[in-house]
Amino acid sequence: MNYDIKDINLAPGGKRRIEWANNDMPVLSQIRARFEKEKPLKGMKMSACLHVTAETANLVRTLQAGGADIVLCASNPLSTQDDVSASLVKDYGISVFAIKGEDNKTYYKHITSALDHKPTVTMDDGADLVSAIHKERKDLIPQLCGSMEETTTGVIRLKAMEKDGSLKIPVIAVNNADTKHLFDNRYGTGQSTIDGIIRATSLLLAGRTVVVAGYGWCGKGFAMRAKGMGAHVVVTEINPIRSLEAAMDGFMVMPMLEAARVGDVFCTLTGNLHVIRKEHFEIMKNGAIVCNSGHFNVELDIGALEALSTSVNKDVRNGVDQYMLRNNKSIYLLGEGRLINLAAAEGHPACVMDMSFATQALATEYAVKNKGKLVPKVYDVPKEIDQWVANLKLKSMGISIDTLTKEQEKYLASWEEGT
Numbered sequence: 001m002n003y004d005i006k007d008i009n010l011a012p013g014g015k016r017r018i019e020w021a022n023n024d025m026p027v028l029s030q031i032r033a034r035f036e037k038e039k040p041l042k043g044m045k046m047s048a049c050l051h052v053t054a055e056t057a058n059l060v061r062t063l064q065a066g067g068a069d070i071v072l073c074a075s076n077p078l079s080t081q082d083d084v085s086a087s088l089v090k091d092y093g094i095s096v097f098a099i100k101g102e103d104n105k106t107y108y109k110h111i112t113s114a115l116d117h118k119p120t121v122t123m124d125d126g127a128d129l130v131s132a133i134h135k136e137r138k139d140l141i142p143q144l145c146g147s148m149e150e151t152t153t154g155v156i157r158l159k160a161m162e163k164d165g166s167l168k169i170p171v172i173a174v175n176n177a178d179t180k181h182l183f184d185n186r187y188g189t190g191q192s193t194i195d196g197i198i199r200a201t202s203l204l205l206a207g208r209t210v211v212v213a214g215y216g217w218c219g220k221g222f223a224m225r226a227k228g229m230g231a232h233v234v235v236t237e238i239n240p241i242r243s244l245e246a247a248m249d250g251f252m253v254m255p256m257l258e259a260a261r262v263g264d265v266f267c268t269l270t271g272n273l274h275v276i277r278k279e280h281f282e283i284m285k286n287g288a289i290v291c292n293s294g295h296f297n298v299e300l301d302i303g304a305l306e307a308l309s310t311s312v313n314k315d316v317r318n319g320v321d322q323y324m325l326r327n328n329k330s331i332y333l334l335g336e337g338r339l340i341n342l343a344a345a346e347g348h349p350a351c352v353m354d355m356s357f358a359t360q361a362l363a364t365e366y367a368v369k370n371k372g373k374l375v376p377k378v379y380d381v382p383k384e385i386d387q388w389v390a391n392l393k394l395k396s397m398g399i400s401i402d403t404l405t406k407e408q409e410k411y412l413a414s415w416e417e418g419t
């Protein structure tokens with residue numbers, strides 16, 4: 001078996017963490033049990049480019065149980081859990097190409113290795129596989145029945161490809177399912193971003209001013225949790241509706257140029273480029289902490305930070321670099337500007353990844369079942385999948401809900417009755 005991981009001897013610890021995560025993934029476990037019997041992915045060769053975590057391991061096990069011959073590579077150079085990679089190789093017989101801290105060259109070499117598997121279906125977190133296929137491995141396109149996309153940034157890239165006519169395969173925007181973004185992006189990112197900042201810095205958030213750049217579902221979740229920790233929360237946005245939401249949710253809203261002067265901790269969650277840049281770094285307080293929880297490490301203009309600095313003290317704590325600025329202040333950069341929740345912590349907890357990855361597994365089954373019927377465009381996850389996952393998650397949480405009475409059904413279907 002072909003693989004490239006840090007150390008196979010880390011497998012026992014990885015296996016324990018995979019099993020621990022599995023305990024909090026009841027919906028995915030139920031799908032795995034059905035997949036084991038029905039083998040809906042039999043004959044499929046699958047390449048997945050995901051954060052290599054204990055939760056992902058349970059997704060990959062599920063796809064394997066469904067009959068897929070699957071290989072896995074990292075979707076970020078800093079998010080890999082090396083013990084999990086080791087266990088996937090040793091205990092589950094899955095080829096993994098991922099090493100935490102790999103350089104960009106190795107990162108792309110690993111993507112190439114995953115594509116050398118000659119997949120018939122792919123899964124992405126950030127669209128790097130689909131992008132590489134369209135740029136360098138067009139030979140794979142005819143045999144691909146589709147690809148799943150996990151994250152907002154990936155969906156943005158894929159929609160741009162669809163718009164300019166360059167998308168040549170069907171993709172399913174798993175991120176856009178309600179059972180994904182309303183929970184994973186909001187409660188997952190909310191908690192895991194706080195977790196990453198605290199693990200990196202051991203900072204007390206109470207009384208501090210936390211600046212949240214972006215008020216999409218991830219920004220909303222993080223702002224809500226930072227407030228819960230006692231921070232004064234400032235939101236920066238470019239969208240007027242979201243800005244209003246933030247204001248009426250009780251947050252201060254202002255441009256980054258104003259926020260830069262008052263913030264103690266800054267976190268970007270926008271999916272956009274250079275949200276914090278030269279003019280912002282220049283006016284930050286001495287000792288300001290900056291980090292990113294968006295998919296790519298482009299949200300902070302690290303080049304500008306370097307250009308403003310006379311020197312950098314690497315790893316003043318694990319994953320914390322101190323930039324010494326010409327204006328005699330210093331700024332601390334966490335996790336090299338890569339997503340802090342996975343670079344410094346363990347990503348979203350299993351309970352919420354259960355829903356995202358149950359939806360991923362079912363979307364994959366759907367793409368395979370509809371092989372040849374889907375055209376090259378960005379599809380939403382079918383509503384029935386969303387409903388099924390939500391119902392099962394509720395059940396696993398011991399929550400039952402009301403159903404419509406016959407009278408109510410009739411009322412909702414009619415238009416005659418008014419006051």
Ligand code: ADE
Binds near residue numbers: 053055342
């Ligand atoms: N993205 C955010 N958290 C994650 C996790 N725990 N596993 C995989 N992908 C993630």
